[in-house]
Amino acid sequence: ADDWATSTSGLLKSGLRERFDFEIVPESAWLKLQGWYRGGPAICRRGSRQPSGEVQVEVYGLRLHARFVDPTSEKAAETEVELG
Numbered sequence: 001a002d003d004w005a006t007s008t009s010g011l012l013k014s015g016l017r018e019r020f021d022f023e024i025v026p027e028s029a030w031l032k033l034q035g036w037y038r039g040g041p042a043i044c045r046r047g048s049r050q051p052s053g054e055v056q057v058e059v060y061g062l063r064l065h066a067r068f069v070d071p072t073s074e075k076a077a078e079t080e081v082e083l084g
Contacts, residue, residue: 012043012060024057 016022022043025033030042047055065080 014060016059018059022059 018024024045024047034040034042045057045059045061047057049055063080065078067076067078069076
């Protein structure tokens, strides 16, 4: 599938712009859209209500990049994980 928003690792591509590349909608709206267009995938993110009443969404979340080295062979393996 041609997925313009995610990289080959499944993480969101950097530099995506709200209202240009994506729109943030409540779950109820997403379910309606999904029912009408039979589309997806959902990219779920958490939001927090600010004192002003506005909801701020953390689009990218926390990314961890880890490198593991096998002490016996000294071979390295790398992985990147996005939490959010």
